[in-house]
Amino acid sequence: MSFNDDLHSLTLSEDGSYTAYSKEYDEHYHSTRDGALHESLVKHVVPGYLHVENKLEVNILDICYGLGFNTLATVLYYKKYVPQLKVNIYSPELDASLVKSLVNFEYPAEFEVLREMIETLSTKGIYKDKNFYIELFLGDAREYIKRFEDKFDIVYQDAFSPSTNPILWTKEYFRDIANAMKKEGVLTTYSIAFKTRMALYENGFHIYLNTGEGYRDATIASQIQLLNVVSVDMEHKISCNPHMLSLRDKDIIKQEI
């Protein structure tokens, strides 16, 4: 059975890994230019890992599971660099049929060693071994995140874009994310939109630039000050854009009626 269906089609991305295109959201699951696997590593897995290096156990919230690249790349990376670490990954995903279809997805060769994990997650939604606990929640991320308080060391904010899926980028959404995170936790996202950074900033996050060769700029955010990362001067940006507001739930709900 092929992964292509009425709502999704396979797309080859620049690093040679396949991503998918969502006909429903009219958007790719990853940046085709940065490459699906590469994007996952440089925008989420590595910057997240750098801020939790000395822990014995790490809790990660992966918003949203999608094709599972962020979760699977995390497992590969941590297995290689910190094989003794206990890692718990929690990942909501609205599209249950997508998750089911992932047994047929053409993952990069690097993921071949995770075949059993991929199949177990796709069919049972939960995976456990000595080092990894992975739980998928098939439903709305907005509801799911309310279950947690002071829990997450790392949050991968990887929803479809703010213009396509605004409900996962509002000030109220990031308030619940902040509440679900530990104070010293870090959030990673590909979005560098002012509105995204503003919604984080209004919830007490410091904003940092994730920049490097071979990928487009991204954002890191934390409720504590981080060292060795380029800080974004939000006060200056706000003074240059005094009328620009963060997204708010009420505006989106109004639009949807």
Ligand SMILES: C[S@@+](CC[C@H](N)C(=O)[O-])C[C@H]1O[C@@H](n2cnc3c(N)ncnc32)[C@H](O)[C@@H]1O
């Ligand atoms: C950009 S993709 C995630 C890519 C994923 N991180 C990966 O590495 O493959 C966004 C995902 O969000 C899911 N989604 C959209 N709205 C959602 C919601 N309210 N709750 C949970 N998942 C949602 C979509 O079905 C889609 O799979």
